Amino acid sequence: MNKQIVVLPGDGIGKEIMKSAVRVLQAIAENFNHQFTFSEQLIGGAAIDQDQSPLPQATIQACKKADAVLLGAVGGEKWDSLPGDQRPEKGLLGIRKELGLFANLRPIKAFSPLLHASPLKEELVNGSDILIIRELTGGLYFGEPKKRIPEENAVVDTLYYTQEEIERIIDKAFQTAKTRRKHVTSVDKANVLESSRMWREIVEEKSKAYPDVTVNHLLVDAAAMKLITNPKQFDVIVTENMFGDILSDEASVLTGSLGMLPSASVRTDGVGLYEPVHGSAPDIAGKGIANPLGMILSASSMLRQSFGMEQEADEIENAIQTTLEQGYHTPDLMIKNGTVVGTEEMTDLVIGNLATNEASKCICNSYA
Numbered sequence: 001m002n003k004q005i006v007v008l009p010g011d012g013i014g015k016e017i018m019k020s021a022v023r024v025l026q027a028i029a030e031n032f033n034h035q036f037t038f039s040e041q042l043i044g045g046a047a048i049d050q051d052q053s054p055l056p057q058a059t060i061q062a063c064k065k066a067d068a069v070l071l072g073a074v075g076g077e078k079w080d081s082l083p084g085d086q087r088p089e090k091g092l093l094g095i096r097k098e099l100g101l102f103a104n105l106r107p108i109k110a111f112s113p114l115l116h117a118s119p120l121k122e123e124l125v126n127g128s129d130i131l132i133i134r135e136l137t138g139g140l141y142f143g144e145p146k147k148r149i150p151e152e153n154a155v156v157d158t159l160y161y162t163q164e165e166i167e168r169i170i171d172k173a174f175q176t177a178k179t180r181r182k183h184v185t186s187v188d189k190a191n192v193l194e195s196s197r198m199w200r201e202i203v204e205e206k207s208k209a210y211p212d213v214t215v216n217h218l219l220v221d222a223a224a225m226k227l228i229t230n231p232k233q234f235d236v237i238v239t240e241n242m243f244g245d246i247l248s249d250e251a252s253v254l255t256g257s258l259g260m261l262p263s264a265s266v267r268t269d270g271v272g273l274y275e276p277v278h279g280s281a282p283d284i285a286g287k288g289i290a291n292p293l294g295m296i297l298s299a300s301s302m303l304r305q306s307f308g309m310e311q312e313a314d315e316i317e318n319a320i321q322t323t324l325e326q327g328y329h330t331p332d333l334m335i336k337n338g339t340v341v342g343t344e345e346m347t348d349l350v351i352g353n354l355a356t357n358e359a360s361k362c363i364c365n366s367y368a
C-alpha cells in the first residue's frame with residue numbers, strides 16, 4: 001500500500017520523537033511491503049523562525065492532501081512572549097481546525113510491565129482501561145472574544161459551542177463506547193456553566209439512540225479525583241476541550257508517564273492527525289532522553305485507524321510490550337531494577353523487537 005504521510009516535528013522533543021516514529025514506520029514498511037512517503041512540513045516555533053507564521057499555508061495544503069498527518073509537539077520559552085495569536089500553540093490549534101479534527105481520542109491503558117511504574121497503587125491501575133474523547137475544535141480554546149480589554153483593565157476568554165458541535169462529539173462517544181465496554185461518562189461543570197447544562201441535555205437526548213450504552217454524568221472537579229482514586233469505573237469519558245486537555249495529562253499517571261500517551265485527532269471520514277498527548281518538554285529537549293513511545297504509539301494508531309493496517313499496528317504494540325518486558329525504559333518511567341536508555345536506543349530496541357527488523361527502503365526525504 002502506498003501512503004503519503006505529512007510529518008510535523010514541531011519544537012523541542014517533538015523533533016527527537018518524530019525521528020523515532022518515522023524509523024519505526026520505515027521498518028514496518030519494509031516488513032509488510034508498503035510504501036510510505038514522508039513529507040516534512042513546518043509548524044509551531046520552527047515555522048515562526050523560518051516563515052514568520054506558526055502555521056504556514058504550505059503546511060496546511062500538504063496536510064489537506066496527505067493520507068494522514070503525524071505531529072510531534074510545539075512550543076518553547078523562545079516564543080512565550082509573542083502575542084497569543086502568533087504563538088506556536090496557535091499553529092497546533094489552527095491545523096486541528098483547518099482539518100476539521102473535532103474528536104481527540106486519548107487511550108489510557110498501562111502496559112503490563114509498567115503497572116508498578118505509576119505513583120498510584122498497582123491494584124488501582126491494574127485492569128483500568130479508559131478512553132478520553134476530548135472535543136478538539138471548539139470550547140474555551142477557540143471561542144471569541146478572546147482578548148485583553150485595557151479600557152476596563154480586564155480580560156475575556158469565551159466558552160462557545162454550537163449544538164451541532166456538541167452533538168457530533170457525543171455521537172462519537174456513544175459510537176465508540178459500543179465497540180468497548182458500553183459505558184459513557186460525560187464530564188462537565190453543569191452546576192455552574194450554561195454550556196455544560198446544554199451539553200448534559202444533549203447527552204441525555206442522544207443516549208436514547210444508544211440503549212445498549214449506559215451513561216453517567218460527573219462534574220469535572222469530582223471526575224479529576226475519581227480518575228486517580230477509582231479509575232476502573234471509567235470506560236469512555238467525553239468532555240469539553242479544556243477539561244479533556246487537563247484530565248488526560250492527569251490520567252497519564254496511570255500509565256507511568258505522560259510520555260507513554262498517544263492520541264488520534266479525527267473527523268468522521270477517517271482522516272486523522274496523530275500526536276502524543278504531551279508537549280515539547282523544554283526541560284529535557286536536546287538531551288536525547290525523551291520517551292518516544294507516546295509518539296510511536298500515535299504512529300501505530302495512524303496505521304490502525306487511518307490505513308486499516310491492524311496487523312502492522314499490532315506488531316508495533318507487541319514490540320513495545322516486549323521491550324518493556326525486557327526491562328528497558330527511558331528515565332521518565334520510575335521503574336526499579338530496569339535498564340535506563342535514551343530516545344534512540346529505545347527506538348532501536350523497539351525496531352529490533354518487531355517481527356522482522358530489516359532496514360526500510362521506503363521513499364523518505366529527510367529521514368533516509
Ligand SMILES: NC(=O)C1=CN([C@@H]2O[C@H](COP(=O)(O)OP(=O)(O)OC[C@H]3O[C@@H](n4cnc5c(N)ncnc54)[C@H](O)[C@@H]3O)[C@@H](O)[C@H]2O)C=CC1
Nearest residue numbers: 073074075076258259278279280281282283284290291332
Ligand atoms: N501538543 C502539543 O504540542 C503541546 C504543546 N505544549 C507546549 O509544550 C511546552 C511545554 O509545556 P509543559 O507544560 O512543560 O508540558 P510538557 O507536556 O511538554 O511537559 C510536562 C512534563 O512532562 C515531561 N514529559 C513530557 N513528554 C515527555 C516525554 N515524551 N518523555 C519524557 N518526559 C516527558 C516533561 O519533561 C515535563 O517535565 C509549552 O510551550 C506548551 O505550550 C504543551 C502540551 C501539548
Ligand SMILES: CC(C)CC(=O)C(=O)O
Nearest residue numbers: 089092093141245277279
Ligand atoms: C496548545 C494546547 C491546547 C496543547 C495541549 O495541551 C494539548 O492539546 O493537549
Ligand SMILES: [Mg+2]
Nearest residue numbers: 245246249277
Ligand atoms: Mg495538553
